[in-house]
Structure formats: structure tokens, C-alpha cells
Amino acid sequence: MDSRPWRCSALRALTAVLASAAIGATLCPRVVSAQDVLPPNRGGFTLSMGLPPEWRWAAGVSVGVHNEDESKVTAYVDLGVYHDLLNPMTSALGALAEAYVGTRGTFSEEGGFDGGVRLGLFSPTTRLAIGGDYNIRDGELGLILSMIHPFQRGGVLAPGGAIRVDYLPGRGNSVALGVRLPIGQPFLGRTRPRQDHVSLPDPEPPPIFLRPDTTLSEAVANAKAYAHWVNRLTVPFMDQWSWGADGALERFARDMDELRRHLTPEPGDSALPRTPVQDTEAYHDELDRAFSIATSGHGLPSGTSTSFGRETAQKAREIILEHVLLPYNRLLGQKKDPDSTRGLGAAASGEFYEWLTRETDLDFAQLRVTTWTFAQVLDLVEEVRAYTFGLWKDSRFVWLPFQLALRPEDHDEQHELNAIVERATRQSFTKGNRRWYIENDQFQVELARMIREAEDYHVLWVHDFRGYDAEGDPDGEGFKQVTDAYLRALID
Numbered sequence: 001m002d003s004r005p006w007r008c009s010a011l012r013a014l015t016a017v018l019a020s021a022a023i024g025a026t027l028c029p030r031v032v033s034a035q036d037v038l039p040p041n042r043g044g045f046t047l048s049m050g051l052p053p054e055w056r057w058a059a060g061v062s063v064g065v066h067n068e069d070e071s072k073v074t075a076y077v078d079l080g081v082y083h084d085l086l087n088p089m090t091s092a093l094g095a096l097a098e099a100y101v102g103t104r105g106t107f108s109e110e111g112g113f114d115g116g117v118r119l120g121l122f123s124p125t126t127r128l129a130i131g132g133d134y135n136i137r138d139g140e141l142g143l144i145l146s147m148i149h150p151f152q153r154g155g156v157l158a159p160g161g162a163i164r165v166d167y168l169p170g171r172g173n174s175v176a177l178g179v180r181l182p183i184g185q186p187f188l189g190r191t192r193p194r195q196d197h198v199s200l201p202d203p204e205p206p207p208i209f210l211r212p213d214t215t216l217s218e219a220v221a222n223a224k225a226y227a228h229w230v231n232r233l234t235v236p237f238m239d240q241w242s243w244g245a246d247g248a249l250e251r252f253a254r255d256m257d258e259l260r261r262h263l264t265p266e267p268g269d270s271a272l273p274r275t276p277v278q279d280t281e282a283y284h285d286e287l288d289r290a291f292s293i294a295t296s297g298h299g300l301p302s303g304t305s306t307s308f309g310r311e312t313a314q315k316a317r318e319i320i321l322e323h324v325l326l327p328y329n330r331l332l333g334q335k336k337d338p339d340s341t342r343g344l345g346a347a348a349s350g351e352f353y354e355w356l357t358r359e360t361d362l363d364f365a366q367l368r369v370t371t372w373t374f375a376q377v378l379d380l381v382e383e384v385r386a387y388t389f390g391l392w393k394d395s396r397f398v399w400l401p402f403q404l405a406l407r408p409e410d411h412d413e414q415h416e417l418n419a420i421v422e423r424a425t426r427q428s429f430t431k432g433n434r435r436w437y438i439e440n441d442q443f444q445v446e447l448a449r450m451i452r453e454a455e456d457y458h459v460l461w462v463h464d465f466r467g468y469d470a471e472g473d474p475d476g477e478g479f480k481q482v483t484d485a486y487l488r489a490l491i492d
Contacts (some may be wrong), residue, residue: 015076049187056082056185060164062178066104068171074114076102076176082122096129104137116146133168142170148180153196157181159189197335201343208372215299216369219290220376224383227404229262233276234401237391280403287313287377294370295362296339316354316374322407323348324381326424328400341385341396345378352475406424444477448485452492
């Protein structure tokens with residue numbers, strides 16, 4: 001009998017299943033967008049995700065080669081359930097039970113029924129599983145090793161979907177490749193964006209061929225040098241790492257000594273120690289000088305500037321703050337790949353050039369020099385970013401000091417600070433907020449009091465609430481909070 005009809009029907013059926021899953025994943029809307037509603041304080045409702053299921057079901061399809069039986073091709077549909085054996089919060093280890101049915105055949109013989117059951121251990125953290133596979137057709141139990149991995153955030157083919165690879169060494173090194181899709185887990189693969197990083201544009205800035213005045217070059221160089229110290233003094237890097245504690249401490253001491261020497265007057269100098277505010281003021285004075293030279297076309301000594309030059313420098317600061325510093329710092333804590341301010345700087349350059357041509361009477365030569373000066377300031381900001389990234393080795397922790405665009409007098413009063421925070425967060429402060437400064441030894445008592453007094457809900461934002469301490473023993477403070485605060489509040 002010709003086996004090609006079987007082969008075609010099996011492969012067509014499997015292809016149809018995979019295609020249906022892919023089409024469903026493409027066409028089905030995601031539930032995450034439904035959460036973009038009004039906040040509770042404005043009449044919106046909070047979507048309750050409930051507790052995660054204790055038994056997690058999944059179904060899948062796979063194709064493979066059964067090498068022990070004349071290299072027969074296999075096609076299976078499986079149904080399985082997973083249950084945590086350890087703390088579900090860790091997803092470290094659980095039991096995985098599955099049943100599969102399908103067909104097994106070759107290119108020269110008609111395929112027949114095949115199926116079996118599997119039972120083993122699966123670690124969602126490592127994506128690896130090990131267990132036993134009892135095949136009904138062979139009537140034997142064999143070892144099975146599996147890798148179940150989504151390979152991308154959100155899953156493949158459908159939310160929460162994962163690629164599965166099975167390996168059975170005792171059956172002639174048989175292998176199978178398939179896909180596994182969750183059942184009854186509506187939030188799996190939907191609670192986070194698929195891309196785990198922000199892509200910042202990194203265009204190559206167009207060259208501006210210019211031979212600047214020597215005093216302009218000096219002013220730009222001084223501004224870059226002061227910006228380096230502004231960055232180091234306002235966002236000091238103290239998370240030194242080494243193979244040993246002594247090495248890390250040595251690096252930390254070396255960096256702090258550099259800061260100390262920078263702030264300490266030269267021997268014999270009667271001046272008071274230098275302050276970070278002085279570096280910030282010196283930085284902005286050099287920016288004023290640079291733009292004054294660019295707009296006037298005349299060299300100026302250090303410490304001098306023109307009225308129009310200061311106006312132009314202030315406009316440059318406002319644009320850099322709005323189009324570079326604020327957008328970049330809003331991404332704090334997020335991976336950025338590529339990590340660069342050049343794309344943001346391109347938008348800032350366009351805004352600055354439009355202002356120059358619309359609001360000033362600069363001639364072509366002055367306009368060209370002023371544009372070059374602004375590009376140098378953008379390079380300065382990018383150099384600060386690159387330096388900070390070199391320290392952290394992680395774009396999530398890079399912060400650009402607002403002092404690169406704000407003078408000390410721009411944020412020395414509370415209403416100015418409030419305005420900066422509102423501008424950065426794009427949210428306004430609301431009235432009725434209260435805050436308390438609490439010593440560490442008061443925190444547990446105050447927390448328990450707040451929980452017991454809560455009438456509708458209580459939100460605790462804390463970095464750690466473990467059931468066990470560092471030694472592996474039950475955490476006493478956590479136990480007290482659960483029994484004396486949360487349970488009592490629920491009972492009362």
C-alpha cells in the first residue's frame with residue numbers, strides 16, 4: 001500500500017494546526033490594551049488578575065524521528081498539566097504529567113496509531129525537564145529529556161507559547177520538535193511588552209566643517225571638562241565591583257580620592273574647598289561664553305559673555321532639557337539598545353535651528369558657527385552618557401544630570417523642584433498627600449498600624465517581603481506582619 005497519502009495527511013494536519021495557532025496569535029487581540037483605562041481615583045477600575053492557577057494545563061503538537069524503529073517519522077498531539085512542588089514564586093521545580101497520541105510511520109510503510117504517557121520533573125526557571133516516557137505501541141518505559149522555552153518575551157505563535165525539544169536517548173536517540181500552548185491562563189505572556197528594551201535611534205550626525213575661533217574651542221573644551229565633574233559629583237558611582245571586597249574598596253577609595261583632590265584647593269591657596277555648585281556654575285558660564293562668541297563673531301576671554309549670547313545659551317538649555325535629558329531619563333530602569341542620545345539630539349538640533357532662523361537675525365556665518373556650537377553641546381551630553389554607561393555596564397542605570405541644562409538657581413526652591421518633577425513625570429502633584437520620615441526601628445510598627453486601620457485597601461511598596469530569612473529560617477518580622485496585621489485587618 002502506498003504510504004504517501006498517510007504521510008501527506010499527517011503532515012497536512014500538523015501544518016494546519018501550526019498555521020491555525022500562528023493565525024490565531026496574529027489576529028486575536030491582546031488583553032493588555034484593555035487595561036489602558038482611567039485610574040481608580042478618576043472613576044476607573046483595577047483589573048484583578050486573581051491567584052495563579054495551581055494546576056497549569058497546556059497542549060501541543062510535535063513532529064520527530066523514532067530512530068529505534070527504522071527511523072520512522074512521528075506526529076503527536078499532547079495534553080499536559082504542571083504543578084509546583086516548591087514555592088510557586090520561584091518557579092524552581094514542579095511535576096509535569098502528559099499524555100500524547102498520534103501516528104508513526106515511514107516513507108515506505110503506512111503509519112499506525114502511536115501514543116503514550118509521560119511523568120517527570122520540570123523547572124520553568126531553567127526551561128529543562130526530565131522524566132519517563134511510556135510508549136503504548138512499544139510497551140516500554142524510557143528516559144526523556146526536554147527543553148521547553150519561549151525564546152522570546154510573550155511566547156511564540158501565541159501568548160505564552162513555547163518551543164519544545166524532546167530527546168529520548170534509550171530509543172535510538174529519538175528526537176522531536178514541537179510547540180506547547182497554555183490552556184486557561186489568560187494573562188500568561190500578556191503582562192509585559194514583547195520587546196524587553198527600548199530602541200533609541202543612533203544616527204550619525206551630519207558633519208559641520210568649521211575652523212572655530214580659538215577662544216570658542218577653549219570655551220567648548222572647558223564646558224566639556226566641567227560637565228565631566230558635574231556628572232561625577234551629582235551622580236557619583238559607588239557600586240564598585242571586584243573579585244574580592246578589598247579590591248572593590250580600593251577602587252571606591254581611589255575614586256573618592258579623585259573627587260577629594262578635585263574639590264581641594266592647591267597647596268598654599270587660601271580659597272575655600274570647591275563645591276559641586278561652583279562646577280555647575282562654571283559649566284554654564286562657559287556655555288554662555290561659547291554661544292556669545294558664536295553669535296557675535298568675536299573672541300571673548302573667560303568669564304565674559306554677551307546678552308544675546310546668554311539668551312541663545314538659555315534657549316539651547318531649554319531645548320536640550322526638553323528633547324534630550326527628560327526623554328532619556330524617563331527611560332531610567334529600562335534597557336536601551338542601541339543606547340544613545342544622538343537620535344534625541346537630532347530632534348533637538350532641528351528645534352534649535354528653527355528658533356535661530358525664526359527668532360534671530362544672525363547672518364549665514366554666525367548661524368553656521370552657532371549651529372556648530374550647539375552640536376558640540378550635544379556631543380558633550382553623549383560623552384557624559386557614554387562615560388556613565390562605561391561605569392555601570394548597563395544602560396538601565398544611566399542617568400543624565402539635569403544640571404547639564406539647569407542652573408543652580410533654577411531648582412533652589414520647592415516650587416521649582418515640583419515643576420521639574422511634574423515635567424519629568426508628565427503628572428501634576430495632587431493635594432492631600434502626606435508623608436512621614438520614619439526611622440527603621442519604627443517602620444514595622446507603623447506598617448502594622450496602617451494595615452489595621454485600612455478600610456478599603458492598603459498598598460505596600462517594598463523591595464522585599466520574604467517568607468524565609470538569609471539563613472533559610474522562617475522570617476519572624478514577616479510572620480508578625482501577616483498574623484498581627486493582615487489577618488487581623490481581614491478578621492476585624
